[in-house]
Amino acid sequence: MAAPALGQNAAETQAVRAAVLRVDVPHLPPISRLDAAPQDLGFAGARLAIEDNDTTGRFMGQDFEALEITATPETAAAEMDKLLAQGIPFIVTLADDAQTLALADQAGDRALVLNARARGDGLRGKDCRFNVIHAAPSHAMLADALAQFLMWKQWPDWFLIAGSHPEDVALADAYRRAAAKFGAKIVEERTYEDTGGSRRSDSGHVQVQQQMPVFTQRAADHDVVIAADENGVFADWLPYATWDPRPVAGSAGLVPRSWAPSLEAWGATQFQNRFEKLAGRPIREEDYQTWVALRMIGEAATRTQSTDPAALKDFMLSENFEVAGFKGQKLTLRDWDHQLRQPILLATGSVTASVSPQDQYLHQSSALDTLGFDRPETECKF
């Protein structure tokens, strides 16, 4: 398989068009002001990806662009229509599960949707769609990544606290599944009802200091508290406030993530530097996921030496596709649900403490398939 020698200047530059569609749901401010969403969330990752693609494109006679579209849940469908009317073949979405599914069905065979935010296992399972690629990791991958680490740490007894929102319930399901898969035991489960309050008010921490110990009182003996809190309602208040002195993981404490601004290994330092120079802030998961989605398109264009959307789609979904994402190994797509295989970082606030899969979890085809739904378990039927 000899690669061709490429001339420096191709005769004619061909364009690859994409769009990033971010659907913003009105939210209360997060518990920590450090977590407030920047205006360019996701878009900054897109800009870096387009810069990267264009630099390579210079040698290939290829040019890349990504429109940046912001929508609300009410305007998302109309914005999607506009993009489809322009014939944009690749649409990166930053939306919740339900909205992602609706947008995918709206796009049909007119565009390939690259999901850079929604984490629900249903989207990769019974609600999977052939025209969707998931650059964001699933709940199951995140939960399995944490479970492997906790089992290595020999902390098999878990106290699971889930929020009351549907995404929290779905994430809690992923932790139950991970416990069964890796031999952990959920010894106690509680639901933290979102009744409002306790967020960023002057009295918030005062209230919480009283609330959290009481809430976690008289739990069965456990090694670790796992929080499933997709909306940032309570998890950040758990560390140091639990009744029993136990570490917290999941949505606070040791958090499984697709990316963290603390990662330095595998060339990540350079990636962080380039991002921070461009965006003037540390990178967020949505930026990384958008970056990798657009890099997949760029990589497909480089390898196929084509800008034909159909050729790029076919190549991305073929077994020959791989992309490098600063995680120490190539990232590839699962053919059974179009999920991007990827290592999951386990990050505290300041450091990347570990990266899963953990070494001792082996797999017959790829260690990355120890994370999330493997081929025999998938409910996806294209």
Added chain:
Amino acid sequence: MKVSTAILTSALCLGFALPGAANRVFVSNEKGNDVTVLDSDTLEVIGTYPVGARPRGITISPDGKELYVCASDDDLVRVFNPETMEETHTLPSGPDPELFVLHPSGNPLYIANEDDNLVTVVDTQTHKVLAEIPVGVEPEGMGVSPDGKVVINTSETTNMAHFIDSESFEIFANVLVDSRPRFAQFNDAGTKLYVSSEIGGTVSVIDPETQQIVKKISFEIPGVLPEAIQPVGVRVTGDGSKVFVALGPANRVAVIDGETDEVQDYLLVGQRVWQMAFTPDEKYLFTTNGNSNDVSVIDVAALKVVKSLPVGQQPWGVVVAPN
């Protein structure tokens, strides 16, 4: 105190110059901001010297009089007297210099600027920038043909080996290789160019004449996950018969037959092995092991690892002084 001991030691070494005499081995410690100097004969540490922020690429002039260190976070190349380890001057390098290669004549120096998608060419005599060559994303690997006419740069995110004319500073060919190309090395005859791909897990053997990939070498080690096999540094013996490839977190150096390009052996070294350097007589090959903070010493004739030497924090590059 440290420095004067070092001078004394090296003076003694020079005084008793024997066949296969000691050469200084310089190891850059990326996280330690220093260079550890070893003695290639006694295989002992001579000393450790500060060299600036985040030292990575390291090389030495053909006459052995100037030691060059990429101080990545200082955006400079720092130049040291290899005997005293005192800084003599700096060279402009462009931002974030990672790895570089000297023209066989000792001038100029070709530097990969990892954050800026450039190769900077610097005159080592006048200390002036001669050219900035735009290349792919995250340039890292730098190689130069033995006749000095062709400079190779590999770009880690673009995944190409760029062939640069060393006189016109123009790119005249680009070869697409597997993911994350880290290093480019010619054999001394100039008939083969080896380019390692860290994430792709392969070494591409390129015919420099035609710029075509003639072979892709892949690696398989029983008991090591394929994902952990990440080729980085490449060194070729002077006669071209053996090629050594550092395999990163596989903690092995692969030995390849330079004729057939087939893997012959794997040598167990320290953790996360990246860069390597021969002694001038090719008796030893030193490897930098970034996660175990040590250097492994390979006996080249016996293909055995004979010693490991603790160095500084996260050893990155290594160079051995010429005779």
